[in-house]
């Protein structure tokens with residue numbers, strides 16, 4: 135009986151009161167600092183044909199956390215994810231890209247699946263951070279996150295031009311994700327196949343091309359990829375590491391933290407981590423929680439200079 139009461143209490147606290155309103159649930163009292171109501175979102179479950187679901191943000195977060203992170207990870211990690219996902223959703227709400235909806239339910243925003251039975255740990259993480267977001271200079275930030283940085287996070291402006299204002303999201307070493315399952319990966323491709331793929335994207339590579347990778351002083355992540363002809367001073371085919379990754383496929387070239395080995399016609403990329411590397415590294419946030427770090431520690435490490443605040 136006591137367990138049932140706790141369970142119902144958690145559901146209510148998480149905004150799923152509709153599911154259990156017969157039991158007389160109430161939402162938690164509003165924050166004394168704010169009178170703002172809980173925002174609603176229009177989430178595109180699919181775009182062709184368009185199917186939009188309207189949902190309160192805390193209910194939305196249940197369906198995001200259940201798919202964006204492992205429910206059996208430590209609570210501070212799940213809470214950090216809830217804060218990051220809530221901040222991202224609220225940022226999108228105030229910076230609309232589409233007329234008909236606020237967020238898509240896919241990886242282009244955050245993976246969301248409406249779920250009637252979120253794991254208890256997800257319900258607890260969402261309800262314990264109810265209404266809490268990350269602010270920078272008083273504005274909600276798009277709190278980017280990724281699976282595993284592989285030992286080095288990435289500066290936001292290196293991945294998206296529009297992320298220029300988020301100067302606090304810099305490249306930094308991260309030792310907390312050393313046990314991430316994507317810590318070491320390899321991807322091999324034939325030169326011929328790579329040239330064909332590049333051609334498909336509008337890049338014609340000259341006969342005899344050589345691949346040059348450039349990192350920078352700030353980070354060992356690959357910033358620029360050049361296709362050059364050795365000893366011939368012609369303008370190379372050049373692109374950012376992020377774009378090169380997009381062309382080869384995010385599942386193949388799992389991050390921009392990689393090196394190259396050549397064996398005859400075979401090119402092998404050896405890398406670390408999975409994802410764009412900006413903001414919170416989920417595996418690192420797990421590592422921090424396992425070392426006893428708190429929600430605030432995790433957010434301070436991955437989103438320095440931001441303020442955690444409850445806004446509704």
Ligand SMILES: [Zn+2]
Nearest residue numbers: 283311415418
């Ligand atoms: Zn990391």
